[in-house]
Amino acid sequence: MVRKETFAEILARQGVVSPEQIAEAEAMAKSGNMSVAMALERLGYASGDEISRAIAQEHGMEFINIGDVVIPPNIVELVPESVARENAILPMSEEDGALKVIVSDPSDLDTQEKLRFILNREVRYALAPRDSILEAINRYYGQTEGESADSMLQEFTDTAIDFTETEESSDDEDDVVDESSAPIVRLVQMIISEAVQLRASDIHIEPFEDRVRVRYRIDGVLVERDSPPRRLLGAILSRLKIMAKMDIAERRRPQDGRIKVTANNKELDLRVSVLPTNHGQSVVMRILDKDSISVGVRQLGLSDRDFRAFQQLIRRPNGIILVTGPTGSGKTTTLYAGLNELNRPDRKIITAEDPVEYYLPGINQVQVRHSIGLDFASIIRSMLRQAPNVILVGEMRDQETAEMGIQASLTGHLVFSTLHTNDAPGAITRMVDMGVPAYLVASSVIAVMAQRLVRVNCKKCKQPYTPREAELKEAGITPEMAEGATFMRGRGCGHCGRSGYRGRLGIFEMMLMTGPIRELAFKGASTQEIRKVAIEKGMSTLYADGVTKVLKGITTIDEVYRVAKRTSKD
DSSP, X not given: OOOOOOHHHHHXXXXXXXXXXXXXXXXXXXXXXXXXXXXXXXXXXXXXXXXXXXXXXHHTOEEOOGXXXXXXXXXXXXXXXXXXXXXXXXXXXXXXXXXXXXXXXXXXXXXXXXXXXXXXXXXXXXXXXHHHHHHHHHHXXXXXXXXXXXXXXXXXXXXXXXXXXXXXXXXXXXXXXXXXXXXXXXXXXXXXXXXXXXXXXXXXXXXXXXXXXXXXXXXXXXXXXXXXXXXXXXXXXXXXXXXXXXXXXXXXXXXXXXXXEEETTEEEEEEEEEEEETTEEEEEEEEEOGGGGOOOGGGGOOOHHHHHHHHHHTTSSSEEEEEEOSTTXXXXXXXXXXXXXXXXXXXXXXXXXXSOOSOOXXXXXXXXXGGGTBOHHHHHHHHGGGOOSEXXXXXXXXXXXXXXXXXXXXXXXXXXXXXXXXXXXXXXXXXXXXXXXHHXXXXXXXXXXXXXXXXXXXXXXXXXXXXXHHHHHHHTOOHHHHHTOOOEEEOOOGGGTTSSEEEEEXXXXXXXXXXXXXXXXXXXXXXXXXXXXXXXXXXXXXXXXHHHHHHTTSSOHHHXXXXXXXXXTO
């Protein structure tokens, strides 16, 4: 009997992936308790469409590009929404009394049996990527797209329930969120679910004089959604405060809390911040998704040279590795990727964080509590008595923390930390400015990595384009560089919310502390001098790394301009 090709072998035959990449995905799948298909997609070696096509070929099934089909409402109604959502399936058409259903996993026989039982008819199957199915479910059943939010808000506008915010008294707050608040509970859950569905990193609920504005930060850019009526503000706030275990009567002081919530079959942590403004209390909820930090070092977006250097650095026995960049530039993800790589039974890893955002199994994480005097410096001091191999210090904010981190590195520990500077060379002068002696900085820091996040061209709608000559000249791209380049740009589709971008990747500037740079640091040289020597020794700047990704068609010139400015050296 002839053995059937597996989907991985089909992808290899088609030249989509190499045998080495398959082996890496199989190892990741084994250690991360996931399928090989999921590992290949996570590693970025193959797209969801390519994988699904190969799986369909392996099982002799039809592959469906959901964006190309229109499903009539009478077919959609044949499968209850709850069944479609729970099993990530979508009815497509009727053929000879049988219902054709789109699924993402042909080997999930339990779901197929369940469907046959629930629908009580013959079911035939076609294949599509899970993400595409979930998006289509939202589109056809209208639960988390814009129109559903409108209908939910319409329900509030049409009803006689009046949730009025009273600044003077909060005696009725409990009533607002108790028996009479079922619609508010649903509205808050809907806002959170929609944000998760749209891959938002945070939710902003902001009060103004005549309305309440709801915005989601998607791929680092704020997108405005629906505006609930102003009169719902008090009820929304009370609901969120109760979920976050805050004081609902406190309206004048800022408050922080956490919410554990399940949305779209995912368990999520929300970090909630409430801030009083002149029109009421503004709320920002940071969505902490465990999946977002389970990335490996390979998926961060490092160039081959920087990837090899980073792999060697994190295996050093001692020294300080600094990651720099503004808030929201992916520093935590990079550090956690390094820690995940080092997280083995023979190593002890302790972190000091403010606050602990993600919980990592096998790692001792300590939360800073300034109210009881538990700050970074005191945690590091105590941490060293626990004989760790690797230490993560959330941020080097002051001289004492920086000096304690340096002492830890000099006594044989590998220390990871972050700093808020614009580029890698600036981290050296920033530590000296803090009051740390230059000789200590020079002898302890082994590398500084600056980073930003750029949005990636949408895989579904990206297409080649030719930049204008003036555009290339302004970007510093020479005709020789442009000759072998693949410039791409997303035209905008349903998959990327019409933006042309979906997902983000890092651009990096890795400065290794070579002998000449160590000497400059020891002498207290300026950032410009250090930067000049680092570039001469082969450091690729943030902008240059961004341009490399533009030439490969990963992102666009506009996007690199947005996050990294060109200097005279680029």
